[in-house]
Amino acid sequence: MKQAAVERLLARIINRAIDINQHIIAEYDAERMQSPLDYRETFLRLAEFKMYSTAFAEQIGKSIGTRNILAHEYDKIDDRLVYQSMGDCLKDYTKYCGYILKFLEK
Numbered sequence: 001m002k003q004a005a006v007e008r009l010l011a012r013i014i015n016r017a018i019d020i021n022q023h024i025i026a027e028y029d030a031e032r033m034q035s036p037l038d039y040r041e042t043f044l045r046l047a048e049f050k051m052y053s054t055a056f057a058e059q060i061g062k063s064i065g066t067r068n069i070l071a072h073e074y075d076k077i078d079d080r081l082v083y084q085s086m087g088d089c090l091k092d093y094t095k096y097c098g099y100i101l102k103f104l105e106k
Helices: 002-028 039-048 054-061 063-072 079-105
Strands: none
Touching: 002 039, 002 063, 002 079, 039 054, 039 063, 054 063, 054 079, 063 079
């Protein structure tokens, strides 16, 4: 039960960030939004806006793999992977929220 709750929370955090990315891109770069972006690319696009470094975009973009595993259940979900991802997710998405707030305050 707890495992399922953690998995759901991770997926929701990542999905909300994707939604935020897409809204910002649509608002600030509508012309380029015409071309479809995969979820990982949305993080990279925000780095182009100087919201954060490309290194951070690449790091947080790795969470898309975790999201896809959780959302599509490609394989049996490895509890160790979820546990490891949880720490990275909390760290990365805490930073991400700070970057988003700072950007929106401009």
